[in-house]
Amino acid sequence: MLKRIRRVLALFCFTLLTLLLLDVSGVLHHWLGWLAKVQLLPALLAMNVGVVLALCVLTLVFGRIYCSVICPLGVMQDGFAWLGRRRKKNRYSWSPEKRWLRYGLLGGMIVALATGVNIVVALLAPYSAYGRIVGSLVRPMYARVNNGLALLAERVDSYAFYEVDVWLKSLPTLVVAAATLVVLAWLAWRNGRTYCNTVCPVGTLLSLLARFSWFKVRIDNDRCVTCGLCAKNCKASCIDFKNHRVDYSRCVACGDCIEKCNKQAIRYTPAMRHKVSCPSETEAQSPDASRRAFLAVSALSATAALAQEGKKVDGGLAVVEQKVAPVRQTPVTPPGSLSASNMAKHCTACQLCVSTCPNDVLRPSSDLSTFMQPTSSFEHGFCRPECVKCSEVCPTGAIRPITRAEKTSIQAGHAVWIKKNCVPLTDERECGNCARHCPVGAITMVPIDENDENSLHVPAVNEARCIGCGACEHVCPASPLSAIIVEGHEVHRTI
């Protein structure tokens, strides 16, 4: 019974959360966004007191059901373990707790959070690991299926599906996601929840509470015949059947043992006498980790926009060279992220914002200091004034919720003019496309020769009004590198 309930709930949460991470329509987050927000580490980082308290209470009452129901990585591992058990029954056995590893990693995680070594946090955070697997590996396939449907829809003149761009947003992130998936699948296939009980810092953190939970899996010594069937089917390897003991710090209350026991010697029952003590839950909030962008300064190669002089009267399309992302001296973080350091401290690189961004602006960073955290660039689109989706979905408070109105006054960066690339100079044509598309009117076209009103006009950026949305960079006709490039600001300001 317990197992059945657990499975239904787990599948429910898992499926919906996966859909949230896959969604290409941009509407699901409105209904499913809460599933990301109830994840423990994101809630802690967002200082979401309500959720953290609720999860504490949940664990104190029922044990680590968070790990077997709410955590998508846990449920995914259960899936792999189930496949493994189909090949070989009774494959698990009791093993003692690997304390040094568990607590070592939890300690490491706290230190990493405190010192801002976010690569460690990003790699260890279970929800984020799952988000990366779905976002980097599954979503491209999902999007292609969607695009296939869009093609079909187009044939029958339907607008139910529309095509979305599928492109490799970050190779390192893809590699990390693939490696995580392979390692976890292998571990789960062989030994069930090894990862959850030896590596996962969230599991270890919850185990501190789970020891004192009110409901527990209990062995009835009078009924137990010490057959060991429970231990052989315990994914968590936490039943020491010879001594009739269960390591509650590792038990995730999955109910498999209860179902397996043919003597009904195991039950999931409340304590008769209970003493609850709640260990302190708060993790140290760190002093500032200073952020440096230490990417090499690469010269901005000037490549003029193509301009074909010979005109054919029978049409044809000029080749448009794909834009490439410039190496920004200071990366641009999305409006709402407050500052590079707020982003670095809170983001666990779950990729939800990256998957959600309808304008293809966000992608995982390849910079080691902000590894896999979102960064903005404008080759595929720009940070549109009416869109605040990333701020709505972020579960960790790395991107705080903002309104459309607020967005237009948040300065996330400013535009820098690259004279060498500018079309009026390279092609000797009037342009002004950047000025025409600036949503805040920060760009004025001024004559190159200030004494000659009739000379060609080039953009003049008023940095004080620029919000760094990237519209100018996106629509700039120069490619592969635009003639106007957004330089990020470490601290966002309201102007």
Added chain:
Amino acid sequence: MGKNNNINRRRFLKLLGAGSVVTAATFSGCKPKAMEAPEEEYKHQVEPPKGKMTYRRNPKTNEDVSLLGYGMMRLPTTDGAAARESDAPIDQEQVNRLVDYAIEHGVNYFDTSPAYCKGMSEHATGIALSRHPRNSYYIATKLSNFSEDTWSKQASIEMFNNSLKELQVDYIDYYLLHNIGMGGMEFFETRYENNGILDWLVEQRKAGRIRNLGFSYHGDIEVFDYLLSMHDEYHWDFVQIELNYLDWHYADEINPRNVDAEYLYGELQKRGIPSVIMEPLLGGRLSNVPQYIAARMKGRDPEHSVASWAFRYAGSPEGVLTVLSGMTYMEHLKDNLLSYSPLRPVSEDDKSFLEQVAKELVNMETIPCNDCKYCMPCPYGVDIPGIFVHYNKCKNAGSLPVDPEQEDYARYRREYLIGLDRSVPRIRQANHCIACGQCKPHCPQNIDIPRELHQIDMYVERLKQSREL
């Protein structure tokens, strides 16, 4: 462009010349006046003069009706909103002030209904007007028997009598069958004919309790035509129609159920029936036009508001008795008074200007592109004909999203944007046109391609910002 600049420059010089003459004249006169001149000019833009209101004569009663009629449907509430958008009670003190000010400045036509302001309009109107002599204003109200409970003759008579009571009068100057056309002939017959109330109203007119009998029309044209065909029997004294520079030609573009005002007004003129105009601003849309249109209007007439164009347009036809405006705030009232004190009728040139504005507002123009592709290839990769063809296709299919209030707007919007992405890759869409103008000389249709592309770009940008896909 060049031509416009010239005109502006000429106008500017003219103004400057006139200004200096005035200044010179005043300087030679007395000093304080010279100091006042700019202040006077400022005052003339915001303070309507008294005694300058334009009036139109009602051919039946020979009474003069102010061209500005006060619509009592958006009266202010105590929380500063308009009554139908707020739950707060009507701010009677403010209503009194507005009415007093209007009467002081020559307004004498007040249009209300038992349905307006959540049913509170007649009461508030009655209070405000009863403070003035009965012969200083005309009251228009309506038989708003929309609900089934009020379909019976008895209930409708009760509604009429209640209007008299609420308005504190013993006769109504202008009485209307309210919103005929809604629900088609069947609904009309149910509300007015089968119950015999129309005959009763004609009797009341004979008895003098109704001085002018008319109807207001929206919707099904069949009812309008039917009632006019019965003119010999009912002798309509006036008819209230929707008229503005959009509805003149493009009413059906905005809403397929509507009929162009040109037809409605023409039919009334044929029979010598005066028109009362509602929706001169098309629900406020014509006072809040896109910035570039507002700029063009100000360019032609810098010292009058954007809304004044709509009022001048609606008030110019001689067959118009009065133009109704639902005014909530004092600045609305003052601005509208300025437009009609006195009316400066729109010239032929103004009309063609407004015609152009209307076209742009409804995105009426299809672009005369026939996809010959002589303009191509655009050196910057823009798919010029692809963009025009998609636009024209949606325009011709009648599925162009225009107004967020429009029925099916969300669906049209989605289809337009998805369809655009399907037919033209994003890197080849209008926002990548840099206006270099190399395409222009190649177009056999003389389309100003960069200008059209920029219009479409702005249109698409507005669509994108108006909602999420």
